[in-house]
Amino acid sequence: MSTEALDHASVPNMTTPAVRRLPRSRITGLPRQAVTAIALSVVAITVLFWVAAGGLGLFGQGSTGIVQALGQLTGLAAALAAMGGLLVTARPAGLERRYGLDRMLAAHRWFGITAVFTVLAHTVFDTWAWAESSHTNWFSAFAALSTQQAWMMGAAVGTALFVIIGSTSYRRLRQALSYETWYFIHLLGYLAVILAFGHQLTLGSNFAGGTVARWWWIALALTTLALVVWSRIGVIVKSLTRPLSISAVVAESRGIGSIHVAGPGLQRMRVSGGQYFMIRPLARGLWWQAHPFSVSAAPTTRGIRFTIKASGEDSQALLRLRPGTRVLLEGPYGTFTTDRARGRRVVLVAGGVGIAPIRALLEDCNAGQQPVVIVRVSAEADLAHRAELEQLVESRNGTLHVLAGSRAFFSANDPFQPARLRAVIPDIAQRDVFICGPHAMESAVIAGVRKAGVATDRIHREEFSV
Amino acid sequence: MSPLLRRLAPAAVLGSLAVIVVGLLDPALHPSRALANGGQVAVGSGTAAAARSTGSCATAKTVTGPVVDTQYGPVQVQATVNGRQLCAVKAVQWPLSDGRSSMINSYAIPQLDAQASQQGVNFDGVSGATYTTDGYRQSLQAIVDSL
Numbered sequence A: 001m002s003t004e005a006l007d008h009a010s011v012p013n014m015t016t017p018a019v020r021r022l023p024r025s026r027i028t029g030l031p032r033q034a035v036t037a038i039a040l041s042v043v044a045i046t047v048l049f050w051v052a053a054g055g056l057g058l059f060g061q062g063s064t065g066i067v068q069a070l071g072q073l074t075g076l077a078a079a080l081a082a083m084g085g086l087l088v089t090a091r092p093a094g095l096e097r098r099y100g101l102d103r104m105l106a107a108h109r110w111f112g113i114t115a116v117f118t119v120l121a122h123t124v125f126d127t128w129a130w131a132e133s134s135h136t137n138w139f140s141a142f143a144a145l146s147t148q149q150a151w152m153m154g155a156a157v158g159t160a161l162f163v164i165i166g167s168t169s170y171r172r173l174r175q176a177l178s179y180e181t182w183y184f185i186h187l188l189g190y191l192a193v194i195l196a197f198g199h200q201l202t203l204g205s206n207f208a209g210g211t212v213a214r215w216w217w218i219a220l221a222l223t224t225l226a227l228v229v230w231s232r233i234g235v236i237v238k239s240l241t242r243p244l245s246i247s248a249v250v251a252e253s254r255g256i257g258s259i260h261v262a263g264p265g266l267q268r269m270r271v272s273g274g275q276y277f278m279i280r281p282l283a284r285g286l287w288w289q290a291h292p293f294s295v296s297a298a299p300t301t302r303g304i305r306f307t308i309k310a311s312g313e314d315s316q317a318l319l320r321l322r323p324g325t326r327v328l329l330e331g332p333y334g335t336f337t338t339d340r341a342r343g344r345r346v347v348l349v350a351g352g353v354g355i356a357p358i359r360a361l362l363e364d365c366n367a368g369q370q371p372v373v374i375v376r377v378s379a380e381a382d383l384a385h386r387a388e389l390e391q392l393v394e395s396r397n398g399t400l401h402v403l404a405g406s407r408a409f410f411s412a413n414d415p416f417q418p419a420r421l422r423a424v425i426p427d428i429a430q431r432d433v434f435i436c437g438p439h440a441m442e443s444a445v446i447a448g449v450r451k452a453g454v455a456t457d458r459i460h461r462e463e464f465s466v
Numbered sequence B: 001m002s003p004l005l006r007r008l009a010p011a012a013v014l015g016s017l018a019v020i021v022v023g024l025l026d027p028a029l030h031p032s033r034a035l036a037n038g039g040q041v042a043v044g045s046g047t048a049a050a051a052r053s054t055g056s057c058a059t060a061k062t063v064t065g066p067v068v069d070t071q072y073g074p075v076q077v078q079a080t081v082n083g084r085q086l087c088a089v090k091a092v093q094w095p096l097s098d099g100r101s102s103m104i105n106s107y108a109i110p111q112l113d114a115q116a117s118q119q120g121v122n123f124d125g126v127s128g129a130t131y132t133t134d135g136y137r138q139s140l141q142a143i144v145d146s147l
């Protein structure tokens, strides 16, 4: 089993012609300008339909009119934000390759928060408007709206689900739940959006009746649905058509092991160092969840290696898998690759198991990039793949710095102070910096290298926590 | 309980609850307040339903009435007829010019559809939506006159 691991280490100067590296991923995301243009036109067209339906005129109709106008605008904003949020979590390939997981998730968070608050504002404004125009109190207005209007109970329940989804994502509550419990609750977002759709067509003053606006709205919803289904089902179908299984499980260092995945499914795959897959083992009790793990060596026709820290139940279970177990790999995902450096010299910084993607990035570097590798671990015994790192650094004209010490030690002696960085890497301002490690460490490194003169767009990070 | 069930449970309970509440309480799905759908009116009882069940409306054709302009906007109805018999009536256009009209009409139109399908031109009407009721009646009258 461990000979497999050694083979990976010797890939750079491979001797067997039968083993070759899998081609690197193509980087063909949608152009940024196209994404911005599409997003802006969707918003603009929707607002224009609202204006054409007399939306602006409401502002001239006294306080009730203004409340109605605000109710309509917040409703439109909430619906658009919800659609945007669904679209980015579906991670269509064109967006994923352009923006990467981090930014897609950040966008999702932004859309989600916007949707929750605008839908609440929409509820308040429309209850208010209804109470004013039918001369009742807010309570009866709310009751009348949700029990007598077509699809309004759906809207009310959808809103409640949105609030529940939003609050379980609030950090404190989120940490109290297991990842999967939180995730399954989050999936109710699809249900919420569907339940709330009906009232947009029956009550939405722009969209009720056989107007062009109605068709625009339906088309928008169907397009979002199609993209979500296409991207989500697409990756699963693709992973199902790739026969792959565990070929070896190897202990690497304290608490860290690696799994090797091989099989005929490798043939048509393209993967770059720094990318990751969602691993779904087809084993009892494990098949229903997929966890993200980065490739930790350049994938070859012999196999793909993942380096895994036994941090929780499921990562431990992965390291206990028997060779021969079938696995589905969804991906590859991610834009944390050497393409970002465009051939410039690099600094690669890893903390803990962050070494996995950094090790693979290092292998994708050429000697001209003179990679400086900085690895932070709590003790030397925790460092995985040390021999490989030394060998790769040497063949690529680079250097390796291993910083071993407790977190307390490093917070007292910050190794990423700009002065220290410049002393060790005099040309740091001309380099691209790749960082993968615990959140606090990534922030410290980013602060340090920025002060040392590295431009923001040359700092690249991968986060392991979602 | 297996880990899957344990983690799925909260979401499954919430999701089923949501579907049940909407299924039982949403006016769009509630039989006594059913809406026009697919060109036919699903009324809980009354002549349209009875007529459909006897099959005499199975070969009905659709007639569209004229657009009637009211103070708040146009109203237009469509009826399915079998010979001189009205099978079902539904509005295809109603005032949406402002938020208020659209709210009132989204409430009134389903009622008018149900009433007209059961009672014909002399339906009761919806108080609080007089203009829409009048326009509705005129457009339907024109259809009946043309038969």
Ligand SMILES: Cc1cc2nc3c(=O)[nH]c(=O)nc-3n(C[C@H](O)[C@H](O)[C@H](O)COP(=O)(O)OP(=O)(O)OC[C@H]3O[C@@H](n4cnc5c(N)ncnc54)[C@H](O)[C@@H]3O)c2cc1C
Binding pocket: A101, A179, A276, A289, A290, A291, A292, A293, A294, A295, A306, A307, A308, A309, A310, A311, A312, A313, A314, A315, A316, A353, A356, A357, A462, A463, A464, A465, A466
């Ligand atoms: C892009 C990316 C690449 C990664 N690469 C590696 C790697 O190469 N090596 C490595 O050891 N770890 C890697 N991780 C982290 C790894 O995915 C988590 O440690 C693992 O999922 C933990 O699962 P668990 O059940 O063992 O632990 P738990 O204790 O159940 O989870 C711990 C935390 O891990 C995260 N997590 C759990 N499940 C998922 C999931 N399905 N999707 C996203 N996040 C999840 C959550 O933040 C959770 O709070 C990576 C994470 C990401 C996002």
